[in-house]
Amino acid sequence: MSAGRPARWTQRHLDLLVDAAATTAPVIDPAAMPRILPDHDLWDLWPVQEEDGSTCAISGQELWMALSAPVLGHPEERHDQARIRLLAKDGGSWTDLGHAFADGASPGSREWSGSAVRRPDDTVSVFYTAAGRRGETPPTFRQRVVEARPALVADGRRILLDPGAEHREILRSDGRMYLPAEEIIGMPGRIRAFRDPGWFRDPADGRDYLLIAASVAEDDRFSGAIALAGTRDGAWSLLPPLVVAEGVNHELERPHIIVHQSRYHLFFSTQRHSFHPADSAPTGLYGFAAPSLTGPYEPLNGSGLVLQNPRTEPDQAYAWLVLPDLHVVSFANYRSHPGLDLRSAGAAQARAGFGGTIAPTLKLALNGMTTSVIPAGT
Known part of the structure; x- marks a missing residue:
């Protein structure tokens, strides 16, 4: 594989952004998203995949993972307690299968987003972000x-992962192509990134890759980027970035690729407060497309915007993930409160407006470099 030059996402592209029905999600009815775990928040959902990209199913149940934390205090504090949870999906019904890993198994103080793939030997490669260090106080x-890579244990409809699996660090930012993500203090949305590993097998060469939300230095400005890593003989190595947000955005989160009609569609999520300047573009799912894994990538719909929250509910959902069948999953974030950003509101008020569960599923239509949201029921 020969690495190409990264695509530059610039203000020139964002100037093409339009507020259109084709790229706007419908307003979510709170009644359409009951809490799956009454005592825990859920966010950042992803399926356990088979190596062909499809969702793993055992005894008729799909296997999924999500981040979880107890419903305590301000919703923004959930990131300091995040654990990966295993879930089973049977039609429209979800079953909690508990924490994916044993207490203290992770080398971090908490577990952030990632991806998972079932291997032929019935183990599951779980790629995730170890945030902080085990046992630290306060969290860094x-x-x-x-x-x-735990073994998958299934006994009828009871499914779990072997708790004795080793957790092995495979990548960290190198300080050259990617800025080190080693900050001691900070807050989500304001820190450097080296997280959210998204597994992808390239049909062109049959090799495994990871896409990673990263940070690079550009003209003395910090810019969000999508890093690429490849594996050979079991060892992972960093490759040049696929996309760099040149001075316009701080975080390109949860990157993933869907190959559709021989085109590589690279998707990521970002929030309105991560743009420079803040609120210059909406919270949404953004994307690029290319004829091969390494490019050249061009922004979908001219601007890169694929799916935004409606103007009346600018924070209703986040962390979108596009599946191979073009269905899109996300989690319910904050309902709108006039004149107030609930992320910075008091704990009780923020908690009252926070979803903390899986949002209704959407579906995309892809037509070359153009995308649209398919209306419900069609």
């Missing part, structure tokens, strides 16, 4: 990519 924001 060091980030590195870890792989655990």
Whole structure:
């Protein structure tokens, strides 16, 4: 594989952004998203995949993972307690299968987003972000990519992961192509990134890759980027970035690729407060497309915007993930409160407006470099 030059996402592209029905999600009815875990928040959902990209199913149940934390205090504090949870999905019904890993198994003080793939030997490669260090107080924001490969244990409809699996650090930012994500203090949305490993097998060469939300230095400005890593003989190595947000955005989160009609569609999520200047573009799912894994990538719909929250509910959902069948999953974030950003509101008020569960599923239509949201029921 020969690495190409990264695509530059610039203000020129964002100037093409339009507020259109084709790229706007419908307003979510709170009644359409009951809490799956009454005592825990859920966010950042992803399926356990088969190596062909499809969702793993056992005894008729799909296997999924999500981040979880107890419903305590301000919703923004959930990131300091995040654990990966295993879930089963049977039609429209979800079943909690508990924490994916044993207490203290992770080398971090908490577990942030990632991806998972079932291997032919019935183990599951779980790639995730180890945030901080085990046992630290208070939590820091060091980030590195870890792989655990537990055996999948299924006894009828009871499914779990072997708790004795080793957790092995496989990647961290190198300080050259990617800025080190080693900050001691900070807060989500304001820290450097080296997280959210998204597994992808390239049909062109059959090799495994990881896409990672990263940070690079550009003209003395910090810019969000999507890093690429490849594996050979079991060892992972960093490759040049696929996309760099040149001075316009701080975080390109949860990157992932869907190959559709021989085109590589690279998707990521970002929030309105991560743009420079803040609120210059909406919270949404953004994307680029290319004829091969390494490019050249061009922004979808001219601007990169694929799916935004409606103007009346600018924070209703986040962390979108596009599946191979073009269905899109996300989690319910904050309902709108006139004149107030609930992320900075008091704990009780923020908690009252926070979803903390899985949002209704959407679906995309892809037509070359153009995308649109398919209306419900069609």
